[in-house]
Amino acid sequence: MARGANLMNLRDSRPMSHQGLEAENLQLWRGERHVLRGVGFSVERGSCLHVTGANGAGKTSLLRAACGLLHPESGRLLWNGQDVAADPPAFHASLLYIGHEAPLKADLSALENLRYWIGMRRRVSASALGAALQRVGAAAWSDRPARTLSAGQKRRVALAALSLALVPLWLLDEPTTNLDGEGQRLVGSLIEEQLTRGGLVLAATHHELPVAPARVRRLELTLG
Amino acid sequence: MAELPQSALAAAPASLDTGGSAGEGTPVLAAARLVLLRDLTLAFRRSGQLVQPLAFFAIVTMLFPLAISPELARLREVAAGVLWVAALLASLLALEFLFRDDAYDGTLEQYALSGQPLTGLMFAKTAAHWLLTGLPLALIAPLAALSLGAPPAAIPGILASLVVGTVALSLIGSIGAALTLGIRRGGVLLALLTLPLSLPVLIFGARASELAIRGESIVAPLELLGALAVLGITLAPLASAAAVRISLE
Numbered sequence: 001m002a003r004g005a006n007l008m009n010l011r012d013s014r015p016m017s018h019q020g021l022e023a024e025n026l027q028l029w030r031g032e033r034h035v036l037r038g039v040g041f042s043v044e045r046g047s048c049l050h051v052t053g054a055n056g057a058g059k060t061s062l063l064r065a066a067c068g069l070l071h072p073e074s075g076r077l078l079w080n081g082q083d084v085a086a087d088p089p090a091f092h093a094s095l096l097y098i099g100h101e102a103p104l105k106a107d108l109s110a111l112e113n114l115r116y117w118i119g120m121r122r123r124v125s126a127s128a129l130g131a132a133l134q135r136v137g138a139a140a141w142s143d144r145p146a147r148t149l150s151a152g153q154k155r156r157v158a159l160a161a162l163s164l165a166l167v168p169l170w171l172l173d174e175p176t177t178n179l180d181g182e183g184q185r186l187v188g189s190l191i192e193e194q195l196t197r198g199g200l201v202l203a204a205t206h207h208e209l210p211v212a213p214a215r216v217r218r219l220e221l222t223l224g
Numbered sequence: 225m226a227e228l229p230q231s232a233l234a235a236a237p238a239s240l241d242t243g244g245s246a247g248e249g250t251p252v253l254a255a256a257r258l259v260l261l262r263d264l265t266l267a268f269r270r271s272g273q274l275v276q277p278l279a280f281f282a283i284v285t286m287l288f289p290l291a292i293s294p295e296l297a298r299l300r301e302v303a304a305g306v307l308w309v310a311a312l313l314a315s316l317l318a319l320e321f322l323f324r325d326d327a328y329d330g331t332l333e334q335y336a337l338s339g340q341p342l343t344g345l346m347f348a349k350t351a352a353h354w355l356l357t358g359l360p361l362a363l364i365a366p367l368a369a370l371s372l373g374a375p376p377a378a379i380p381g382i383l384a385s386l387v388v389g390t391v392a393l394s395l396i397g398s399i400g401a402a403l404t405l406g407i408r409r410g411g412v413l414l415a416l417l418t419l420p421l422s423l424p425v426l427i428f429g430a431r432a433s434e435l436a437i438r439g440e441s442i443v444a445p446l447e448l449l450g451a452l453a454v455l456g457i458t459l460a461p462l463a464s465a466a467a468v469r470i471s472l473e
Contacts, residue, residue, distance in 0.1 A: 067337055068337070069333060069336065069337070069472050069473070070473055071473065089339050089340070089341065090339070092336075092337045092338065092339040093249060093338075093339025094339075095337065096337075097333070097334075097337055099330055099333065101329070101330055102330075103329055103330030103331050103333060103334045104329065105262070105266060105325075105329060105331065106329070107266050107269040107270060108262075108265065108266065108269075112265070116258050116259075116261075116262045117334060119250060119254075119255075119258050120250055120255040120258050120259070120334075120335075120338045120340060120345075121249065121250060121255075121338055121339060121340075122248045122249050122250055123248060123250060166248075
């Protein structure tokens with residue numbers, strides 16, 4: 001309940017602007033290819049945008065453009081009503097992007113990876129790290145070097161990072177890939193919790209998202 | 225699994241960080257320290273990579289007595305130049321590893337999206353690189369100098385010139401390493417980019433070592449080396465951060 005109250009305060013402090021992420025008319029070229037042709041979307045706090053489309057339709061490019069790794073040739077990206085180009089570090093501090101591969105160092109353990117990765121963004125206590133690893137079922141192998149982990153196990157470590165970072169915006173590229181059935185349900189419940197907390201999620205996948213359909217909007221990208 | 229969510233959430237503060245408030249966020253210096261620590265930890269887990277540039281340096285300096293002459297008097301004349309060319313090539317050898325692994329496994333992406341100034345993180349990475357290659361090179365250089373006929377009295381001067389000079393070399397090299405990130409097998413290009421930029425360091429460094437071997441004052445070239453290092457500290461992290469951002473596109 002405290003969470004809800006907190007969020008209300010946050011909303012009250014900025015009543016006029018749109019709370020969430022908006023993209024207007026994104027045009028992106030990769031060499032000769034026109035990847036994003038005027039893509040626009042709007043995601044409010046507490047909702048999820050499911051980006052779908054065939055392979056090569058530009059799902060990953062859209063996510064990378066939405067987090068500021070790619071710079072579209074034209075179009076605007078607004079975070080809480082403000083152009084993200086005005087203050088990229090502040091925007092980056094409020095998002096976590098997880099690409100196809102979990103960004104783990106092969107020679108560090110799951111625990112060390114999380115400590116360095118998330119520790120750069122915010123202070124994390126050892127107990128919070130332990131709880132997050134426990135949550136994703138990684139407690140038993142959290143001290144093994146990442147190079148010995150399976151693809152699904154690495155994905156689970158990335159999921160633990162999501163719950164530790166405590167940022168409002170998640171950008172997930174194929175979040176359910178390589179996960180078993182239980183792992184996919186875990187992705188669903190993590191996303192649901194994030195939405196309940198007032199966060200928002202952009203997930204690119206051609207699979208179904210294991211989230212209540214009422215909270216999900218779909219954005220279908222077509223091959224140009 | 226259904227009961228666990230609450231405990232995991234309870235362990236962490238419930239509100240979402242909106243990015244604007246610095247209360248929970250990691251300060252820049254702490255983030256840079258983590259980058260430094262991470263690189264040092266990784267290097268010691270894979271110590272083979274650490275030893276390679278040092279072994280290269282040792283072997284190259286040993287080749288000269290074989291190729292020129294074992295006479296110490298003749299070797300002494302070329303010792304400073306040999307030391308510096310070998311140090312330059314050895315530090316170049318290690319540069320390829322500076323950003324490559326981080327680019328492959330997505331770490332650089334996370335650095336760029338961490339909300340921390342990338343310039344500071346690049347500085348930390350370069351500092352780690354110097355601690356792992358430049359400093360060890362500077363520490364074994366006096367041994368190589370002695371075997372090339374330098375008098376023991378020259379050791380402090382040689383050490384000082386290499387300590388300061390390798391700082392500049394690491395910083396200059398970080399720009400080249402970042403610029404060649406997107407290029408497969410960019411090793412040769414990295415050398416072509418970095419070597420011309422390193423010439424001033426080579427010139428003043430070799431001069432300082434030569435004066436040290438002759439027993440003269442090395443203050444003037446050492447000051448110029450220091451100036452180059454300071455210039456590198458101020459500009460190189462900015463340039464490599466910009467190059468890394470471009471490589472992520």
